[in-house]
Amino acid sequence: MIYQIAHTTIYTYNKYVELTPHIVRLRPRSDAFQTLQDFAIDVVPEPKGISAIVDLNGNDVLKLWFDEPTKELKIKVSSQVETHCHNPFNYLLEPWAMKLPIADYPAPILRHLQPYIEGRVDPAAVQLAQEIWHGSRGEILTFLSDLNQRIYRTCRYTIRETGAAFPPGITWRQQAGSCRDLTVLFMEACRAMGLATRFVSGYQEGDLNNSDRHLHAWAEVYLPGGGWRGYDPTQNLAISDRNIALVSSAIPEYASPINGSFRGRGAYSQMKYDLSIEKLC
Template sequence: MQLAHELWHETAADPLAFLWQLNQRIFDRCSHEVRHQGDPYPPSVTWSSRQGSCRDMAVLFMDVCRAMGLACRFVSGYQEGDPDWEYRHLHAWVEVYLPGGGWRGYDPTHGLAVADRHIALVAAPCSRLTAPVSGNLRSGIGAVAHLEHQLSIACQAAQSPAAA
């Protein structure tokens, strides 16, 4: 609440300025850590420790927005990231609904407005509803669960309409 009110006051209650400042404040003051499993940390833990995974920062961003009455949703997908990285992982960011402007994406992990370098797979009001795999397995029934995945993302040059 304190962060929300500070930013709202600093930006003279301008929603676009508020969202941009919030995005930059989290990016500038929180360090990113890779954490492959687990629910997001509570927003107060992320902000007080000044570190978290992309999902932690997205949940913090959402909590601050909701404190000021802004509708938002958690988005899970992929982001271009560093082209030198061999592996790609799921990434999380936030979309905020602006009347007359629609859904606008913000990535506090990278301090970016979401554009063509993000590929959304799913969006929901809370992170738990975006999990790629969920469920339970009763023990003692002889079942074994095994999951493998492979992801390849390639960037292709755009073709001119005449060449297509």
């Protein structure tokens, strides 16, 4: 699939403000599953400088800094991406990674994966993981499929445009959440079983006739023998060629699309955005 994406974010302020440096994480990644064919960014007001950075997670991000007060910040990115993952199950698991919980990672692999496994796992996620594990007989792929399906069927999808992801206990108790809330719940249930996971921010094809578009989030699980593989509990899907990944991180906050702030006594901001996704072929 080849997609053309136009994504504009506009911040307006009630008075002139000074902008701190902003990090923009809206450049689609290029890897085995997708190729970035074209990318452009337009910023108003014109930044004093723009630098391309590879962050701690290996993501390609942009840092903008400014030197003039403004009452508006407009960031428009245009991307063309070709996706390649037609079969999300085209891999062969390592023999020692067929059952859960995984407790015997080879030491070199474990050192790499530790940031994606560690953390305080919410008791609600632990209980959910144990229930799914018991029903799946410890089969790793069955566990992931059943977990994806349980969250999808149990939790009502809601749109929440701003704010950090809710703790898994809140999402599971409310049985509702945004895509990032459901993703964090999925991640922590996986980590309770010793599976390394990371949070992914990106786009999803969805209904191409629907003009109401939003950023999307899903999880990637590291499967020994298969590498990082995506699961979307909001859609109950294994990620294939209809998702376009921007960035990923073990910590969801480091996958947010734009980070930055402003200075100005009594100043406040409002945000709006416009997103279009066109499938070219």
